[in-house]
Amino acid sequence: MAALRFSANLxxxxxxxxxxxxxxxxxxxxxxxxxxxxxPYAEPPEVLARAAREAGLRLVLINTPPGDQEKGEMGLGxxxxxxxxxxxxxxxxxxxxxxxxxxxxxxxxxxxxxxxVCSAAFLRLDMIHLMAGRVPQGxxxxxxxxxxxxxxxxxxxxxxxxxxxxxxxxxLEPINTRITDPQYFLDTPQQAAAILQKVGRPNLQxxxxxxxxxxxxxNLTGNIRESFxxxxxxxxxxxxxxxxxGGSPAAPERSSGGxxxxxxxxxxxxxxxxxxxxxxxxxxxxxxxxxxxVAS
Numbered sequence: 001m002a003a004l005r006f007s008a009n010l011x012x013x014x015x016x017x018x019x020x021x022x023x024x025x026x027x028x029x030x031x032x033x034x035x036x037x038x039x040p041y042a043e044p045p046e047v048l049a050r051a052a053r054e055a056g057l058r059l060v061l062i063n064t065p066p067g068d069q070e071k072g073e074m075g076l077g078x079x080x081x082x083x084x085x086x087x088x089x090x091x092x093x094x095x096x097x098x099x100x101x102x103x104x105x106x107x108x109x110x111x112x113x114x115x116x117v118c119s120a121a122f123l124r125l126d127m128i129h130l131m132a133g134r135v136p137q138g139x140x141x142x143x144x145x146x147x148x149x150x151x152x153x154x155x156x157x158x159x160x161x162x163x164x165x166x167x168x169x170x171x172l173e174p175i176n177t178r179i180t181d182p183q184y185f186l187d188t189p190q191q192a193a194a195i196l197q198k199v200g201r202p203n204l205q206x207x208x209x210x211x212x213x214x215x216x217x218x219n220l221t222g223n224i225r226e227s228f229x230x231x232x233x234x235x236x237x238x239x240x241x242x243x244x245x246g247g248s249p250a251a252p253e254r255s256s257g258g259x260x261x262x263x264x265x266x267x268x269x270x271x272x273x274x275x276x277x278x279x280x281x282x283x284x285x286x287x288x289x290x291x292x293x294v295a296s
Contacts, residue, residue: 004289006282007034007060007264014275019043021051028055030279031286034264036061041092045099052100059100060264061171063129065089075131077159078152078185080144082133086155093128094166100126127169129207130159132186141185148185153198160201171207172196176215188216 008027010020017023020043027035035057040048052059067073067085076086132152135141156170163170172195177187186192189208196204210220271278 004265004285005034006032007036007266008032009036009038009266009268011036011038012268012270013279015270016275020048024048024051024055024057026275028057030276031283031291032057033291034058034060036264036266038063039065040096040100041065045096048096049100059097059126061127061129061266062093062096064093064131066131067133072137072183073133074181074184075133077130077132077155078148079133079136080147080151083151083155087158090128090130090159090162094162094168097126097128097168098166127171127205127207128163129173130156130170130204132172132184134181134183135185137183145185149195152185152195156195156199156204157201160199160204164201164203168203170204172204173207173209174212174216175209176212178215180212180215187212189213190217 008014008023008030010023010027014023014026017026020037020040024035033056035052036059040062048059064075064077064086067076067079067082067089073079073082076082076089079086135144135148156172159170172186172192174186174189174192175181175184177184186195189206192206192208196206214220267279267282269278
C-alpha cells in the first residue's frame with residue numbers, strides 16, 4: 001500500500017491560532033504539503049496566497065459560502081429563492097480559487113461511468129465543494145424534496161459551466177442527517193449520484209465521506225463495489241489511521257481522506273490541547289513510511 005498523503009483541514013486543526021495565515025504557517029511547519037479550508041472568505045485571497053506560498057503549501061479544497069449562518073443557512077445550492085446568492089457565492093469561491101492558484105483538471109487514470117467520473121489521479125487536486133444547503137426551517141423534507149432538487153440541478157448546471165471556464169472541479173458531499181446535520185438536503189451518496197447523473201457534467205464529481213455513508217446506510221464495501229468502478233474521494237475512519245500510525249490520534253471526531261495516486265487524505269480532527277502535540281501519531285506515520293513524492 002502506498003503511503004498516504006495528508007492535507008490539513010484548517011477549519012478543524014490549530015484552533016488555538018487566530019486567523020488562517022497563522023494556521024497555514026503552523027501546517028507547513030508541521031510537515032503538511034497541502035491544506036483545505038471550509039470558508040476562507042474572512043481573509044483577502046492575496047494574503048492567504050502569500051501565506052501559503054511562504055509555508056510551502058497548496059490549497060486543495062474550499063467550500064462555496066454558507067449563506068446567512070445566523071439564519072441557519074449551511075450552503076445555498078438547493079435552497080429555493082436563493083439562486084442569486086448561490087451564484088454570487090460561486091463567483092467569490094472561483095475568485096479565491098484563482099487567486100490561490102487552484103486550477104484542477106482530471107488527469108490520467110480518470111474512469112467514467114455514465115455521468116460520474118471517479119478520478120484515480122489528478123494533475124492538481126484543487127476543488128470547490130458546492131454546498132447543497134439545508135431544508136428550510138419548518139418545512140417537511142418530503143414535501144420540498146422535488147422543488148429543492150430542481151433548484152439544485154439548475155444551480156449545478158450553471159456551476160459546471162462557470163467552473164469549466166477555469167478548469168475547476170465541483171464536488172458534492174452528502175452529509176448525514178442522523179447526527180451531523182438533520183436538516184441537510186443532500187444526505188446519501190445514492191442521492192448525490194442520481195443528481196450527478198441528471199446533471200451529466202464531467203467536472204462535477206462525488207466527494208464520498210464514508211463517515212457519513214456508514215451512519216446513513218452502512219454496508220460500505222458492498223455500496224462502494226456496487227456504485228463505482230474506481231474509488232471516489234473517500235473518508236478514512238480514525239481506526240484505520242490509528243493502525244497505520246501505530247498509535248492513537250488525540251480525540252479526533254473523524255479523519256477524512258482520499259484514495260488513489262495523487263489524492264490527499266484530509267485530516268479533519270480535533271486534538272486534545274495543542275494541535276502539534278496531538279499530531280504526534282502523524283509524525284510517527286511519516287517516520288515509518290516517509291513523505292510521499294510531491295506530484296509535479
